[in-house]
Amino acid sequence: TSTKKPRTMTTVSAMKDGFANYTDYLNQFNDKRERVVKASRDITINSKKVIFQVHRISKSNREEVLEKAEKDLAAVTSQYISRLVKELQGTDFWRLRRAYSPGVQEYIEAATLYKFCKSGTLLDLAEINATLLPLSDPSLEPLQINVLDYLLGLADLTGELMRLAMGRISEGELEYAENICRFVRDIYRELTLVIPHMDENSEMKKKMDVMLQSVVKIETACFGVHPLIYKISLRRRA
Amino acid sequence: TSTKKPRTMTTVSAMKDGFANYTDYLNQFNDKRERVVKASRDITINSKKVIFQVHRISKSNREEVLEKAEKDLAAVTSQYISRLVKELQGTDFWRLRRAYSPGVQEYIEAATLYKFCKSGTLLDLAEINATLLPLSDPSLEPLQINVLDYLLGLADLTGELMRLAMGRISEGELEYAENICRFVRDIYRELTLVIPHMDENSEMKKKMDVMLQSVVKIETACFGVHPLIYKISLRRRA
Amino acid sequence: YSSSSVEKQFEGFRSTLEDSGKLRERIKAVAGEIESAARFMHSGLLLVHQSRPVPEVLERAKGQIEVLKGLYSNLAEILKECPGQYYRFHGEWRSETQTAVSLIVLLHWLETGDLLMHKETEAKLGLGSSEFGLDIEDYLTGVCFMSNELPRYVVNQVTAGDYDCPRKVLNFLTELHAAFRMLNLRNDLLRRKFDGMKYDLRKVEEVYYDVKIRGLTANGDPGVPRIV
């Protein structure tokens, strides 16, 4: 037993040392994950506020509503997205994707919705990533939102566009609604072609089902007011 | 409308004719499936009876129990498996696999259990298939049980062997139990290597989990009686 | 009892199963291509909802049929290596084929207003040889999928000004639904899909009702007074 004991002792201490290292490592990493989750939540909440703001739009207040939305969106970028940028270096960018993805998706949703209302176009991923460049430490690899999160955010955008279309129809802006309808159909069609190439696309598949419902809702709404409401809206304009 | 009507008329009748064909086809096929399912059920019930008969084994009645089991098994083959043979021609063999697979698996279970008790060996698929040859019409492709069903049946065999081992231990036949234990371990080990190559192996995966439990149960039972019961059994024999 | 004979037997099983595993991999690869071609075709056909000129849309979609035909011929070639095992591997191309069928049948309906029958569909896909045919239940499931597209189509056609479309689609769907009811379906996917056809029918009925009650029928059905 005298030869055995020392060996066991060192083994035990090796095990203890090893696990002490693992503990430190996991603690640090979990803390970082927590910070990223928190940042993501803040991004979500504040992006939702931007979306909410955009939905306030009506024929009369377009300019001011969009101006405020733009300001709010810029604040999300500079205050919250920047926190993400600081945390995500090296392999963490992909490792922590689940932790920040919901926030980034909501941010994409807000940014693309604002852009569509402002200029009627689809905000490109490259444009978004360009706005993020100044946030990064120039000495490090800059943070760039990945295609997957962009596409997932875009899928959610459709729901917001549906709400927007309903609002426009209520106010008689049928052409606007029809423009949204075309836009949404195009996005849906393009996504059907991209989806098989996405990593783990079950989330996206669910979103596509919801999306098709949104498209059909917009189309049905356009059908519902056509051509009767249209005349009313003309009468109103007159 | 005069040009349109005739076209529609023919179309409708084409549709009707087509669906009449589809109906016939599906009805015939469903009937065949029903017959196969029924045959499978009969095979299951009667194979279970064979298994039950084998479990009646004890030190005193080995010969007669196995003799009866052999007869029962032969009856299953000639009366029920032969019905399958008649139905399964061409692509139906694979098409109706789900319909007959439970029965065939149970049959494999019964045949291999009987064989193990009789001679302590694993009944080979080739041997089984050889016994099926005389059942087929010589002008047609003979029915041969496929590897997948054989392996699935073998996986179930383990549960029966567990019961067998428990019975043997109760009667003090420890060596017999240990022989079963070795046999079952080998089958388990070999199956772990075959399983990734099996078609749709989720059913097999579930069976493997159950199987491991059976192996551990046999081992624990051997542990539980060792070495104490062993002495008793020696005393008894004396 | 001897371990080694067990080992030898299992050795044989392993090699047999490995061979069919490789076959399956090749089949999967072709099925993946079929899926991709069908998706491409679907994406093109979706344009019919956007009031794009139908003939142009159809022309582009038809090109994909040729691609599909080539892929099915590849599939048939592989299956020749394992005669009689069509249904062993059927699951690998089943849902892809149902989708392909639904698109081809939809395209044909858009062109002619008629239902493309099973044999015709088989022919379009270059199938129908004795060994590798189009499973009838796959064909029927494809037809059900096709019916799912119709309510949306009707809504969009009316919006685009074709007020006679609901009536035509309703006749077609009613007929199709009645034909399906003749089938003695088991409690499986096809049955569930067919049950879903009822909702398509109801939805088209409602659109037709909406159109009629608003007096929008093309030729001014005299029974319904036009208001507004």
Next chain:
Amino acid sequence: YSSSSVEKQFEGFRSTLEDSGKLRERIKAVAGEIESAARFMHSGLLLVHQSRPVPEVLERAKGQIEVLKGLYSNLAEILKECPGQYYRFHGEWRSETQTAVSLIVLLHWLETGDLLMHKETEAKLGLGSSEFGLDIEDYLTGVCFMSNELPRYVVNQVTAGDYDCPRKVLNFLTELHAAFRMLNLRNDLLRRKFDGMKYDLRKVEEVYYDVKIRGLTANGDPGVPRIV
């Protein structure tokens, strides 16, 4: 709003995603080989439950470690093509790696009675370069899997006449369990696996209890009177 710019943008996405899809396919292929090598190794190691001479069993299993090493080097090679994306594809080799770790750690324990540490395991797999290492949680999960084998091992060793085995395993597992308790685990797979280790511990305690209460300890522990 212009359709064509949307189309162009998506064209770009598609080609980017197709590229990483191809990479993933290559990774999957290697992961499949790792799984197969690990399974082979597992099958060999299972023989320790059958009272086969341990050194012989271990020797054969060790051969597989070299195979695994080669496969992980292939994996590392592929990942060099996409720096920083280790965790994007991690899921593809995760469970395979956990299994491999569990086997290597078990083998080492059977040889030495010691726990193979993370760095050592990494080294055995030829990993540890800055870009492609062994994820610590995968290592820990592997260790939990390894612990699952021990109750069965103890039972079979005692049956084979090694009455001192329960004590040794109990000491090892107790130590290991205590070390794990230091970790601050999230509510995930590792946590669940660790929770399962408690049952291994309890089971080994019970075997030890059974052995002791029957007076079967090797060196005749004086505190327990031997009966029978």
Next chain:
Amino acid sequence: YSSSSVEKQFEGFRSTLEDSGKLRERIKAVAGEIESAARFMHSGLLLVHQSRPVPEVLERAKGQIEVLKGLYSNLAEILKECPGQYYRFHGEWRSETQTAVSLIVLLHWLETGDLLMHKETEAKLGLGSSEFGLDIEDYLTGVCFMSNELPRYVVNQVTAGDYDCPRKVLNFLTELHAAFRMLNLRNDLLRRKFDGMKYDLRKVEEVYYDVKIRGLTANGDPGVPRIV
């Protein structure tokens, strides 16, 4: 302690259990036929949605009632063999009977505009003897199923130009709904089905609204000004 008495007792149990097993099988077989006859009848009745001449449709459907009657007489015959066990096997024919009731009640409503009473339904099915009657909850559930068909019927009738139909159906459904509300239903299937009747009512109200607001009522209800 006499073992043979235990054995004898279990021998008795075996034959008792086998007998009731066989009885159940026979009951199931008849229930299957009832289901099939009801499905056939349903298929025929569906034609009322297609503006086919109602009397002809009804005539064909009525034929099935005779078939059903025969089957229920078979069922009653079987149940005579086990007096007092109606509710032991009730689950076997329950849902089939609810469907059958819904069809017979619908047919009667189409013919007369009245609700077929429980006693009358029993009579149509040849039931009502003291031993084998129509369970009241099954009758009520069948009536709920029947109400589910009405919204679709109303929509199709309006499309076909019968603008008075919504009013009639609305009156009928309102009355029926009010009658159901008198019952104090337990929290079971029947309760859920009745809760669903509310949606039928709402849908019919909406159709009636559509018709009225467009001044489409048959006899030009003077209360609603027609505008163009």
Next chain:
Amino acid sequence: YSSSSVEKQFEGFRSTLEDSGKLRERIKAVAGEIESAARFMHSGLLLVHQSRPVPEVLERAKGQIEVLKGLYSNLAEILKECPGQYYRFHGEWRSETQTAVSLIVLLHWLETGDLLMHKETEAKLGLGSSEFGLDIEDYLTGVCFMSNELPRYVVNQVTAGDYDCPRKVLNFLTELHAAFRMLNLRNDLLRRKFDGMKYDLRKVEEVYYDVKIRGLTANGDPGVPRIV
């Protein structure tokens, strides 16, 4: 179309449904009392595990049988009001009865070492009239529950020094198990309960061998009468 007849019919339904609702409530109330009496009896019988003098324990438990008898007579009384509906309400007292049976059968076994037969159990509960009997499957399930108590009883009796108990219980359980195997069981719960009986058997076997090894049998504890 006479609305008053509909109203009248539903008026009738209301009172019928209310009546059967009240009946069910009354049955439930009695079932609750049965449950409570059985719980009380169980609680008393549990003392056999604590080496309390058996006769005293049994005497107290027997008192509860009279209570149960009274309650079943109440139940039978209620069911007389609705002849032929035994199985309609069977679910309300089913599991309570199974528990009661298990206790009465256990008590009888403790007293005599014999299985209480179905007819005898019926008699003890005052049942057995043609209208209200003890369902055979309920009896069998109760017997299975009773068997679940035996392993614990054996362990505690041996601890208390009754070394002949395992043999007696083993004989009893083996016989019972063999008798059950004759049955072709359909019912899920009963089947599962019977499957569980084999674990009871295993456990009792283990204790029997334990005791035998130690030569602890034979020396005839005089306090326990040897039966068989």
Next chain:
Amino acid sequence: YSSSSVEKQFEGFRSTLEDSGKLRERIKAVAGEIESAARFMHSGLLLVHQSRPVPEVLERAKGQIEVLKGLYSNLAEILKECPGQYYRFHGEWRSETQTAVSLIVLLHWLETGDLLMHKETEAKLGLGSSEFGLDIEDYLTGVCFMSNELPRYVVNQVTAGDYDCPRKVLNFLTELHAAFRMLNLRNDLLRRKFDGMKYDLRKVEEVYYDVKIRGLTANGDPGVPRIV
């Protein structure tokens, strides 16, 4: 170690638990009566959908408010016996209260066109003492339920010729929806119910446009006072 103190403690627990059990039973009984009174009130209020003269309908429904008030006073009385435990038992009357609130708020709206405030609702139910108030989330959920009735009301009112109703309801609902949007809702049920309100809003909008298109507004039905 004194067993009697344990026994004494559990004796105490038994009586405490029994007391709170009885309390809960009494609360449940009152909650059941509230449910029944609310159901009765609901049934009466439903007549507003059938063009019955509103004042008469409301008068009858108001009677039930008094009944509810009495029941809530009973509830408050019971809760006085266990100060501080309002939220312990809250689940027992929660959904009943939400229904009651929805009806009272609807009734008030039918009478005045205004939203009944939280404090006012509390007062109508005789609540509002410091100990027993109306939970805010229950009030809000009730308001959501009330909004669900409005689309149907609007449809039926228009059918009955009240063309000004859609405008009034639309104004009311829009305002209400905007007010709700100010809240940062956490609660799942309330959140879902609020989300549902937007469908009510959409439906009412549709009716409003329908009516407007046909120029059916303005001609001021004198029977309905214009509010706002």
Next chain:
Amino acid sequence: YSSSSVEKQFEGFRSTLEDSGKLRERIKAVAGEIESAARFMHSGLLLVHQSRPVPEVLERAKGQIEVLKGLYSNLAEILKECPGQYYRFHGEWRSETQTAVSLIVLLHWLETGDLLMHKETEAKLGLGSSEFGLDIEDYLTGVCFMSNELPRYVVNQVTAGDYDCPRKVLNFLTELHAAFRMLNLRNDLLRRKFDGMKYDLRKVEEVYYDVKIRGLTANGDPGVPRIV
């Protein structure tokens, strides 16, 4: 109809809801700390399974009680801000408290062999003021959790040579189980936990049996002859 009053009301709701949301967050934070302290204490107490000197183990664990006390005082402080809402937020600290109770009761039992009473537990946690006490059901659930540790403890103590332990634990558990049986538990978590105690009892009985049958009892219980 004054919209501003609605707005004002909802403004009030918003602030009320936000306030209670914040309160809940603060409570959750403290509950998290309680959970963490209890986990730490548990980890220390586990050492009793490893034959470490008990007094030392207990001393360290006792330190954590003080930490827990501090945390409960924080909780009480927060709840003072919302009098009468203890049960509104009870769910937030419920399971954490049950764990804490189980540990404190276990520690006390290890020290004294007695059950720590409810009032004493409350005192140890610094609770017991009229406003913030220890819920009785939480205490009882904690006691059940504590009982779950005992079988393992007994096994390990016997292995370590303490043959008197099973008897002591068995007496304690039997007493406790009997005391629990006096309670009339509702069908909830506590009931299920108590049902589980039966298995602890059975396991301890089996260990006691093992020890006795082998004549291992410390003071050589004369009733069991030692054999070799």
